Amino acid sequence: MFRIPGVPGKDLCDKNLGFSRRDILRVGGGSMMGLTLNNILRAQTASAATAPAGAGRAGWGKAKHVLMIYLQGGPSHLDLWDPKENVPDNVRSAFKTIPTKVPGKHFTEILPKLAQVNDKFTMINSMSYTPNGLFNHTAAIYQIMTGYTTDKVSPSGQLEPPNAKDFPNFGSNIVRLKPLKEPMLPFVQLPRPLQESNVVGKGGGAGFLGKAYEPYTLFPDGDDLDMGKMDRIKIDDLQLRPDLFSVRLERRAKLRDAINDQMPTIEAAVKDMSLDSYYSQALNLISSGRARDAFALDREPMSMRDRYGRNTFGQSCLLARRLLEAGTRVVEVIWPKVANSDNHSWDHHVGLTTRMKTQSGPMLDQGLSALFSDLDASGLLDETMIVVLGEFGRSPEKGVSTSGNGNSADGRDHWPYCYTAVVGGAGIKRGYIHGKSDATGSAPAEDAVHPTELLATMYHAVGIDPETIVYNHLNQPRELVKAKPVTKLFA
Numbered sequence: 001m002f003r004i005p006g007v008p009g010k011d012l013c014d015k016n017l018g019f020s021r022r023d024i025l026r027v028g029g030g031s032m033m034g035l036t037l038n039n040i041l042r043a044q045t046a047s048a049a050t051a052p053a054g055a056g057r058a059g060w061g062k063a064k065h066v067l068m069i070y071l072q073g074g075p076s077h078l079d080l081w082d083p084k085e086n087v088p089d090n091v092r093s094a095f096k097t098i099p100t101k102v103p104g105k106h107f108t109e110i111l112p113k114l115a116q117v118n119d120k121f122t123m124i125n126s127m128s129y130t131p132n133g134l135f136n137h138t139a140a141i142y143q144i145m146t147g148y149t150t151d152k153v154s155p156s157g158q159l160e161p162p163n164a165k166d167f168p169n170f171g172s173n174i175v176r177l178k179p180l181k182e183p184m185l186p187f188v189q190l191p192r193p194l195q196e197s198n199v200v201g202k203g204g205g206a207g208f209l210g211k212a213y214e215p216y217t218l219f220p221d222g223d224d225l226d227m228g229k230m231d232r233i234k235i236d237d238l239q240l241r242p243d244l245f246s247v248r249l250e251r252r253a254k255l256r257d258a259i260n261d262q263m264p265t266i267e268a269a270v271k272d273m274s275l276d277s278y279y280s281q282a283l284n285l286i287s288s289g290r291a292r293d294a295f296a297l298d299r300e301p302m303s304m305r306d307r308y309g310r311n312t313f314g315q316s317c318l319l320a321r322r323l324l325e326a327g328t329r330v331v332e333v334i335w336p337k338v339a340n341s342d343n344h345s346w347d348h349h350v351g352l353t354t355r356m357k358t359q360s361g362p363m364l365d366q367g368l369s370a371l372f373s374d375l376d377a378s379g380l381l382d383e384t385m386i387v388v389l390g391e392f393g394r395s396p397e398k399g400v401s402t403s404g405n406g407n408s409a410d411g412r413d414h415w416p417y418c419y420t421a422v423v424g425g426a427g428i429k430r431g432y433i434h435g436k437s438d439a440t441g442s443a444p445a446e447d448a449v450h451p452t453e454l455l456a457t458m459y460h461a462v463g464i465d466p467e468t469i470v471y472n473h474l475n476q477p478r479e480l481v482k483a484k485p486v487t488k489l490f491a
Contacts, residue, residue: 054460054463057460058487058490059457059460060463061461061462062383063383063427063458064329064426065331065384066171066330066387066461066462067330068170068332068333069387070194070333071335072141072337073137073337073339073345074390074414074419076346077420077437078412079094079095079108079412080107080364081420081422082123082441083106083107083108084440090399091396091440091441094353095109101117102118102433105123110357110365111365114364114365114368117369117372121372122430123433124420124421124423124454125434125436125444126418126434126437126446127393127448127449127450128416129417131392131416135414136403138159138196140391141202141339141391142159143203143391143452144203144454145204146167146170146203147170147452147455159199161201162205164207164208165207165208167203167472167478168208168209168213169203169215169332170459171329172213173459174329174330174458174459178462184327185294185328187216187331188328188330188332190319190333190334191230191316191333192224193219195339196340208472208473215330218319224338224341225344227310228310231297231298235292235295290326294326296322307370309366311363312336313335313364314370317370320371321374321380337360339391342355344359344360348411349408349411351410351411352398352410352411368422371386375425382425385424385428385461386425387421387422387454387458388421389419389421393415393416393441395412395415399411402414402415418437418444427461427490428490429489434486435449452483453484455481456483456484456485457489460485460487461490464480465480466484466485467480
């Protein structure tokens with residue numbers, strides 16, 4: 001159920017704390033609907049502020065939307081978009097290389113469709129960082145999603161569950177500082193949470209910003225390998241009750257206005273709070289049907305659904321496009337298989353050749369290529385920054401352990417020292433290759449890019465200074481991210 005909390009408690013020692021769960025509005029429920037949601041909208045607007053330090057620099061404020069395609073699990077750059085020739089057999093990919101639309105650039109045969117649209121985006125072949133502690137998925141996920149490393153890394157590589165002390169996901173920061181003006185869900189995550197083993201959602205929520213900035217999560221029921229789960233999307237939280245029509249909502253709004261008219265003292269006390277404006281926004285979000293319509297995948301032609309791929313990832317990409325068209329500010333599509341697992345996962349410790357060729361590779365190729373093509377054709381790519389990456393790459397040498405895991409002869413282990421990211425849209429250069437990996441894909445040969453620098457570039461693109469100060473749960477000042485944007489990526 002979609003839960004939106006009340007206004008932060010002003011009478012508490014910690015002003016970042018919100019009301020209790022009983023103060024939370026459950027949209028689609030009872031008659032007090034807009035009476036709480038309007039407070040949230042007002043709170044978000046009151047806290048919105050941006051620093052103009054980056055104004056005038058390349059790419060500043062070009063993005064109205066941000067879409068992250070998160071390849072949870074860590075795909076092998078050597079077996080997708082940065083293959084190497086003239087290397088030992090235990091480094092060379094088992095897949096053949098193919099030419100792309102960018103002269104001189106080759107992908108592997110796993111990505112034939114993306115090879116025909118790579119003139120629409122930039123490849124960063126020099127992503128790199130030295131991990132804090134072990135090479136575990138959760139720590140790496142937390143870093144790219146929040147811009148910070150976590151304090152706790154256990155010997156097993158697992159971290160503590162999400163909590164209110166966590167740094168916020170980038171999407172929560174963006175929608176706080178750049179709130180929507182139209183009645184639409186600002187931040188949506190789908191089709192599953194971030195996860196490693198039993199640590200679920202770490203780095204995916206609003207953390208110390210509070211529940212007001214949590215993403216709307218669309219996690220359909222069904223196993224990760226249930227390829228038809230997107231046909232069973234449930235959005236009851238965005239539906240009007242059968243006995244609650246728009247006219248009745250409007251009638252309740254009029255009743256509220258009538259009550260307010262009889263309370264001049266209260267009216268005077270809150271005259272500067274724009275209650276009517278925020279109440280109207282809350283009412284419009286539910287009654288307009290804009291959010292509900294965006295989730296209606298069955299309105300797409302069958303041919304279009306087939307084009308994206310009849311699987312969870314492909315349909316998630318299609319749904320992301322619909323959300324962007326409807327006005328959602330941030331969409332995060334998480335690879336529909338838990339990080340450290342087999343079958344369709346990118347965590348290819350064993351069986352890489354078969355699994356990538358028959359499972360993860362074709363799904364990525366079909367869904368992502370269709371997404372870039374559609375957004376470009378509609379013009380929406382011009383105002384949407386797309387970021388595609390995993391938490392790290394895979395080891396250049398096959399069959400060796402770099403993180404304590406066992407690997408088959410064709411498996412590759414975790415490798416954060418060099419990997420690839422795809423970025424496009426919102427002024428990002430087209431057909432550009434940024435940075436270069438060395439002869440074996442082991443380390444950047446030039447123009448290394450840290451994940452936090454990519455995060456800073458995302459903030460820059462939406463017109464937010466990456467060094468904007470936020471206050472954590474202890475009221476301590478913290479930058480959104482301690483990094484500079486990579487403005488060379490922009491045309």
